[in-house]
Amino acid sequence: MTYAVSIPENGTFDAWRDAARRAISHEIPPEEIEWNGSRGLFETMPLPEVPGPHAARVPPAFIEFARSVIWHSALDRLALLYRALWRLDRCDGEPLAPVDPLGRKLMLMQKSVRRDIHKMHAFVRFRELSSPGPRRRFAAWFEPSHNTLEPGSSFFADRFADMDWTIATPRLTACFVDGALTFGPGASKPELPDDAAETLWATYFTNIFNPARIKLNAMQSEMPKKYWHNLPETRLIPQMLAEAEARVQRMHDAGLSAPRVGSATISDRYRASLPQAAEQVSTLEEAREAALQCRRCGLCEAATQTVWGEGAQDAALMIVGEQPGDREDLEGRPFTGPAGQLLRELIANAHVDAKALWLTNAVKHFKFSPRGKRRLHRNPDRGEITHCRWWLGLELALVKPRITLALGASAAFALTDDSRPMAERRGGIELGLHGGPVLISWHPSYILRIRDPDESKAARHSLARDLEKALRMSGVLPCQGNREGVE
Incomplete structure (x- = not known):
């Protein structure tokens, strides 16, 4: 049946x-x-x-x-x-x-x-309509690839709460009136009036266009052509591309004269004196040697040394933390400080030798603020994580783990390019940028910062369960029919 x-x-x-x-x-x-x-x-x-x-x-x-x-x-x-x-x-x-x-x-x-x-959040373009009341009214037409109007509309309800608006798509229509969001049947593309703000937006878009940085593939990756016919600014792109070479020449002609000798900052001269890191490596040892010379971002200037990963070169499980701490920076090894000791304790409790895994960090240099004789940890920013992603990608390509355990938000972002809050991701498995599975969990340092004993114990238990799950999925520990669940 x-x-x-x-x-x-x-x-x-x-x-x-x-x-x-x-x-x-x-x-x-x-x-x-x-x-x-x-x-x-x-x-x-x-x-x-x-x-x-x-x-x-x-x-x-x-x-x-x-x-x-x-x-x-x-x-x-x-x-x-x-x-x-x-x-x-x-x-x-x-x-x-x-x-x-x-x-x-x-x-x-x-x-x-x-x-x-x-x-949808990036490419919806509203046009203003006449309004019979005090609230301004807007309407937009959008053609999503999937049925995403319903989950995506809350963004506009939060951002434009003081306006009434409608977003029409072929499958569904979202209406926000007097603070209430409702959905109705889909519609065909409506005739929307011209909007004076579009002229302003076109002027701004033209002026921020940098003809010296044209990468058509990258541009179309971020702004696929299927959205162009509904975006007012894309009408300007063909002409801007045609004039790009002439604009670059004008920029060059109007450029500043060469700086005087000796005007370079000390840090620029220091970084220029360092040997270049190799772009092509084939082994983890070659990658480590290249990373020791890394100057992809400014963190190398204050840190003691590059802290490369360690462990089994064919490890089935890779564990990725945020960045080295004070002790790791001095010793040149990952996970040797208080947070690392907690992680290694949990690994030992699972009856696994940490040397059978690959332990590393998303960022290879210690970022800190000096306070007297102390160096206080500072979180790496997106740019630093992105710059260091090249090294993490090398580790993933050379170790080839079956699964990667991301500890904390920085590691999760480095591996997935997703910056959603940890609370809604912890314990879940996501697809990494390298094409492999990534299990998300708490960073041990987060657990050490929790003051409430019960909350700390619960977070530690969650990390231990996630670690065990990763060990079983990687094959380091044998699988078993063990699961937790709620309806």
Whole structure:
């Protein structure tokens, strides 16, 4: 018997979650459910309205994961999510891990949805309408690749709370009136009036255009051509590109004269005197030697030395922290300070030798502020993390770990380019920029800073569980049917 499930266009996730919960409670296998007419070849019947006796439990990370994937435009997304739920309930492998074909497909869908929401936030262009009341009114037309208007509209509701606005898409329309956000059917592209602000925006866009830095592939990667026909500024791009060479020449002719001899700062001369780091390396030892000469950012000028990773060169698990601390900077080894000692203690408690793993940091130099005789830790900024990502990429390419454990926000950003808060990501597995799975967890230093004993104990327990999960997924520890879950 095949069960038919119809999921509405609006409130999709809540409707799917309710249907999936009822289906799994009756232990209905994935192949017996037709989601929104995905098959339509057999007689169907509706799902039972009353929940069954089976109380399914799944990892809490799956709920947030499904809440993102559900907005993908693929017709089989609902069926794929239910298949993952079915396997989780039965401890059938790791269906959310990138090493699993189903998990990799779902993670790519999640990444595509997040990118689509980001593009909507960047490329929606409002035009002002006449308003009968005191609140200004605006409207916009957008064509997302996925069904992302519903999850993406809260951004505009927060940012433009004092205005009324409408965003129309082919599938759904969002209306924000008097502070209330509602959704209605999709629409065709409306005729919107000209907006005087567009002339101002075009003038600004033209003046910030730097013809000396044209990289068409990079530009189209950030602003894909499919969005151009709805963006007023893109009408200017062909002419600006045509005039780029002449503008570069004018900039060159108007440039400053050469600086006088000796005017370079001490730091510039110091950095120029350092040997160049090799761009091509084939072994971890060659990479370490090159990293010792690194001057990709200014952190090398104050730090004692580069702190390279250490451990097994073919480690199945790589653990990535934020940056070296004071003690690591002096010793030249990662994870030797208080936070590192806590991590090594947890590794030992799991009956694993730390030498069997690869331990490293997202940033290879210690960033600090001097306070008397002390050097106080400072978090690396995005630019420093991005500059150092080249070295981390080398480690990943040469070690080739099966899974990477990211400790803290800096490591998570370095590996995934995602800066969402740690609280909503801890314990989850994400797709790294290198194409491999990344498990997100707390940094030991965060645990050491927690003053409340119960909170500290809970955070330490979470890190220990994440470490054990990473060890099992990598094969360092044998797998077992061990899972935690909430409905």
